Amino acid sequence: MSDETWRTGRCWLCDAPDIPIAWLGPVHSATFGAAPLHACAPCVDRLEQRICDHHARADQAA
Ligand SMILES: [Zn+2]
Structure with a gap:
């Protein structure tokens, strides 16, 4: 992941x-709709x- 991808905040x-x-991308809640998912390096x-x-x-199932 490039350096521009990272910022400081809460995982x-x-x-x-x-x-x-x-x-990482949008996450979707049935109640609240979409939100941006941010995660730290170990979680990524x-x-x-x-x-x-x-x-x-x-691949194994194919
Ligand atoms: Zn994390």
């Missing part, structure tokens, strides 16, 4: 305050691993 996933966070790494695992499973 939406682990709730850590005042740390570098990146915008965890999500990327989940995405990798998801695609690995999808």
Whole structure:
């Protein structure tokens, strides 16, 4: 992820305050609508691993 992607704020996933966070995309709530999801580097790494695992499973199912 490029340096411009990161800014300081609260991670939406682990709730850590005042740390570098990146915008990952919109999240949708049935009640409140869409909002921008921001997460810290460890949470981004965890999500990327989940995405990798998801695609690995999808490849196995094919
Ligand atoms: Zn986090």
